[in-house]
Amino acid sequence: MHYGQFKTGLRDAYEHRGGIKSLRLGSLALDWFTEIQREAAFIINSGSSSDVTASGHVTNWTRPTGQVRQFSLFNSSGRSDDTTGDYGYRGDVKKKKLVFPQLKSMARFAALFGSSLRNLRLNGMGTQSALSAHEENSMSVRALGTDHIVRFHLPVFSNPKAHVHLDDERFHYREGELYFFHHGCVHAAANHGTTARYHLVFDCFLDETLFENVFPGSPSPDSGFDKALIDDASMQGEPFVFPEFVCEDGRVIKTGIRYGRKAPTPIDFYRNNYPSLFKWLPQTRLAQTTPGA
Numbered sequence: 001m002h003y004g005q006f007k008t009g010l011r012d013a014y015e016h017r018g019g020i021k022s023l024r025l026g027s028l029a030l031d032w033f034t035e036i037q038r039e040a041a042f043i044i045n046s047g048s049s050s051d052v053t054a055s056g057h058v059t060n061w062t063r064p065t066g067q068v069r070q071f072s073l074f075n076s077s078g079r080s081d082d083t084t085g086d087y088g089y090r091g092d093v094k095k096k097k098l099v100f101p102q103l104k105s106m107a108r109f110a111a112l113f114g115s116s117l118r119n120l121r122l123n124g125m126g127t128q129s130a131l132s133a134h135e136e137n138s139m140s141v142r143a144l145g146t147d148h149i150v151r152f153h154l155p156v157f158s159n160p161k162a163h164v165h166l167d168d169e170r171f172h173y174r175e176g177e178l179y180f181f182h183h184g185c186v187h188a189a190a191n192h193g194t195t196a197r198y199h200l201v202f203d204c205f206l207d208e209t210l211f212e213n214v215f216p217g218s219p220s221p222d223s224g225f226d227k228a229l230i231d232d233a234s235m236q237g238e239p240f241v242f243p244e245f246v247c248e249d250g251r252v253i254k255t256g257i258r259y260g261r262k263a264p265t266p267i268d269f270y271r272n273n274y275p276s277l278f279k280w281l282p283q284t285r286l287a288q289t290t291p292g293a
């Protein structure tokens with residue numbers, strides 16, 4: 001798979017027309033991953049977390065149920081209960097640092113993503129807990145192209161009844177394996193097992209360096225990260241349809257994922273930034289380029 005093919009797959013999935021929803025990217029060496037588990041247990045037992053079920057939490061719009069908590073591991077405050085580092089632009093990364101720099105195996109893992117890393121979270125989900133189906137905006141436009149935020153999951157503690165959902169498919173992610181997770185799809189997560197589920201969940205700014213480092217088709221930057229072969233990376237989930245989902249702007253969609261979402265294009269950039277250029281165009285033409293219309 002080439003970088004351009006990947007971006008086409010991202011766009012198709014953003015519009016809920018198939019595309020690339022998830023990829024299995026590879027696995028960590030057992031000794032490295034065991035150490036990450038030990039470090040995660042330290043964070044869980046001694047770190048402070050934010051409660052996603054609290055109404056003021058930045059992720060509460062995803063309608064969590066049960067026990068859902070987040071340890072923020074990469075931000076500018078150095079506090080693991082501070083969610084303000086979850087968002088922001090590429091330039092903000094210079095101000096962010098690992099909250100637990102002494103945890104060397106996690107730091108080695110974060111280094112795989114270099115300066116592309118936007119946030120890093122240890123997301124915990126208790127038994128009989130979930131994030132409801134929702135859709136996020138993973139693309140933005142600029143004058144000459146499109147920027148993508150890409151999300152990854154590394155399950156640290158899981159069980160066979162922990163699942164993630166992406167555009168009408170349900171997947172189980174295995175401990176110690178790294179996955180690409182397209183958060184522009186309609187997605188959800190649920191734990192119906194008898195043990196808590198903890199995943200490292202993090203976003204990166206997509207560029208060709210990141211793609212080469214962690215996606216299949218080129219050598220791994222770390223001998224402890226065994227990349228999947230291109231043919232082994234694609235994933236097929238089980239069919240699973242939610243009756244409704246919520247969007248970032250608060251809309252609740254009850255008509256299924258194929259409601260006509262359009263990925264933004266550079267035309268939208270000019271329309272948003274220079275509206276006077278478009279005032280003479282027929283309204284129907286503009287409507288075709290409106291994201292989410």
Ligand SMILES: [Fe+2]
Binds near residue numbers: 136187
């Ligand atoms: Fe989400």
